[in-house]
Amino acid sequence: MAFYEQEVGVLISEDKLQARVRELAAEITRDYAGKDLTLICVLKGSAFFAIDLAKYIDLPVKLEFLGVSSYQGGTESTGEVRITTDVSKPMAGKHLLIIEDIIDTGLTMQFLLENLRARHPASLKVCTLLEKPSRARTKVDIDYKGFVIDDLFVVGYGLDFGEVYRNIPFIGVMKNK
Ligand SMILES: O=P(O)(O)OC[C@H]1O[C@H](OP(=O)(O)OP(=O)(O)O)[C@H](O)[C@@H]1O
Ligand code: HPA
Numbered sequence: 001m002a003f004y005e006q007e008v009g010v011l012i013s014e015d016k017l018q019a020r021v022r023e024l025a026a027e028i029t030r031d032y033a034g035k036d037l038t039l040i041c042v043l044k045g046s047a048f049f050a051i052d053l054a055k056y057i058d059l060p061v062k063l064e065f066l067g068v069s070s071y072q073g074g075t076e077s078t079g080e081v082r083i084t085t086d087v088s089k090p091m092a093g094k095h096l097l098i099i100e101d102i103i104d105t106g107l108t109m110q111f112l113l114e115n116l117r118a119r120h121p122a123s124l125k126v127c128t129l130l131e132k133p134s135r136a137r138t139k140v141d142i143d144y145k146g147f148v149i150d151d152l153f154v155v156g157y158g159l160d161f162g163e164v165y166r167n168i169p170f171i172g173v174m175k176n177k
């Protein structure tokens, strides 16, 4: 029995997840054909999604990693978004696509958009695997969206609770929360 089976139930199965990631990748491949695309993988949560997506995009994408944190291991945003790791190169003049695992309150994405816009990219768009509109505290325009979910604290496929459960291959919900 897997380590998480007693605590975590399946919300979105691995097959459903992978099929949707492939669909998003196909859309991105079409939209960015002929452009020099840089994916901004937002650490730590979007690592699994961003890497899978990159594998399915049929373009010579570049990858940058930007670390931000605001949940501090709990289930509520602290409201304070901090950069933990910055990108490795100047972003001016580049076509940037931010890759997130989830837009929940929207505060992290608002921060990322302001921060990256100030670096004068050629374009800036948003791709998120999950959106939880019931918790939104700010409006964010999303260009590519995997799934809309209910007001549940989800784990797996990069998403954590207290830094654990990121390496579950599906999107799950804690059974006792
Ligand atoms: O829309 P919001 O309410 O701002 O929530 C979304 C953000 O919260 C999580 O990151 P977290 O701060 O937990 O850092 P982590 O990715 O390292 O887990 C998640 O990965 C998103 O980046
Ligand atoms: O539902 C969630 N799960 C894990 N991390 C999160 N960060 C924002 N929302 C969530």
Ligand SMILES: [Mg+2]
Pocket (backbone or CB within 6 Å): 045, 071, 072, 073, 159, 160
């Ligand atoms: Mg987290």
